[in-house]
Amino acid sequence: MKILFVAQNFQMGGIQKALINTLKEVSLYKHYEIDVFTFGEGELMKDIPPNVNVHTGNLLLQLIATPFAEVKMRKNVWHLMLRLLCMIVVRLIGSNHLYSILLKAHRNDRVYDIAVSYFNDVSHNYFNQGTNLFVDKFVQANRKFAWIHTDPLKADFHYDRCVETYKNFDRLLCVSEACKQNLINFLPQYKDKIQVVYNFFPIKEIKDLAWQYTPFEKGTIDLISIGRIENVTKRFHLIPLLCKLLKDSSICHFRWRILGNGPDLLQNKRLAFELGVDDVVEFVGECNNPYPFIRQSDVLILTSAYEGYPMVIGEALILDTPVITTNFAAAGEQISDGQNGFITSGNVEDLYPIIANVIKNTDKLQRMKKFIEENQYTNQKAHEQLVLEFDAK
Known part of the structure; x- marks a missing residue:
């Protein structure tokens, strides 16, 4: 054929x-x-x-x-x-x-x-x-x-x-x-x-690549977001705003890494500096092998206004990393809310308390990781x- x-x-x-x-x-x-x-x-x-x-x-x-x-x-x-x-x-x-x-x-x-x-x-x-x-x-x-x-x-x-x-x-x-x-x-x-x-998803390949290097020394809580840095659909500009809310609530023991490049990268870096959160937000840039970052992180966070069936969520679940995502059309086909991650409405007011709660209650993360390990992703x-x-x- x-x-x-x-x-x-x-x-x-x-x-x-x-x-x-x-x-x-x-x-x-x-x-x-x-x-x-x-x-x-x-x-x-x-x-x-x-x-x-x-x-x-x-x-x-x-x-x-x-x-x-x-x-x-x-x-x-x-x-x-x-x-x-x-x-x-x-x-x-x-x-x-x-x-x-x-x-x-x-x-x-x-x-x-x-x-x-x-x-x-x-x-x-x-x-x-x-x-x-x-x-x-x-x-x-x-x-x-x-x-x-x-x-x-x-x-x-x-x-x-x-x-x-x-x-x-x-x-x-x-x-x-x-x-x-x-x-x-x-x-x-x-x-x-x-x-x-x-x-x-090339499951074995993803798992092998995830151990290719150690990208950072593990902190108390490590958050990660990945994608093309443009704010209309991917909404990465929400991340500095969320970090500001977290810091204002005396939640400072976390680091949020953003992987990717795009037209709004400099604008978002400037926003993080102006809000005084550049100490907890790290713009890593383009990365040919993001899987070690995903494996080493505690939570992957998706801020998109809409998606089809995002690759990055499947990749995170393959690497046993829980996900916090906005409620795009197919979110429920990838995330079981409260089991392998959380689905939010997508606005800052809804994202913030869920992220804050996860940072303060790491036992929830461990329960979600255990659920993911017991329900392996397949093709x-x-x-x-x-x-x-x-x-x-």
Whole structure:
């Protein structure tokens, strides 16, 4: 069976990591022959299994699939000028037209059994698009799948665009039951196409990498948050505010480490300094192997406004680290409230007392860790879901 996965890029990110994990799983099936077409590249390219055939877009496609900040960091004037030119052109003719022109050049004659558009196409972004368009218009396949990684209601999916885009797809695969239900509510005419395939996790690899080094000396209570540092969806700016409330309540015996990079990093560092909490908040930056940090921490805290099925929660549970999370759509599919973590409404007033209570009552942490150890995370359900969809006749 010939299967094509289409990706925007392999930069560090949740969807990219989910794709890497999916490729590692499906490449183990001997009856699957896997191709990947990626518009751009990125540091996660090295993690693609060796038996997967990888094809990359031409220079222009690579540039528009690469975050602008990353292109600037390369200090290649020619690449920067081309990227700026693309930004001008897309405002003149629209991103759909530009992608159509660029993607048409990558059409080939190969016929696939399944072609998968693995990335969300959020219509109000100029770039970060095109995988649905490519699979729909420029790939020959017996069946076409689109993977949905987020809550379509919270992520502001464009209704008319989705109706038009998904009409030629045979399956819309959601990463959680909650996202599936929200997509059915959003696109009821496509309810028979909508199914669930959970994210895969390389469990043994995560556990091995977690012991690769010791990132810090254990303190009284060590908290951790991980993700792209942008405040609209990930809301990392709440962390200095929460630390201020904790310190004002004389709770100072903790350290909150934040792993990741992004456009709001400097703003959040400045906020931590202005609030006088830079002694308890540590901005670690980008980290290729975050698992030792997760293993060594007492609690992972997710502050996101919305999520699909966040990889970092599964990774924390694999490493026996309890989780405090906001109440995104699928939170209850990963967290049993009060057993392996806590689910909060997500506002500061709700997050603060739960975090404070956990810091002051470490026996609760130990009970949660024991529960996690006794209920080990597995990929069994995801395997069943994927095989059901891929091998269906």
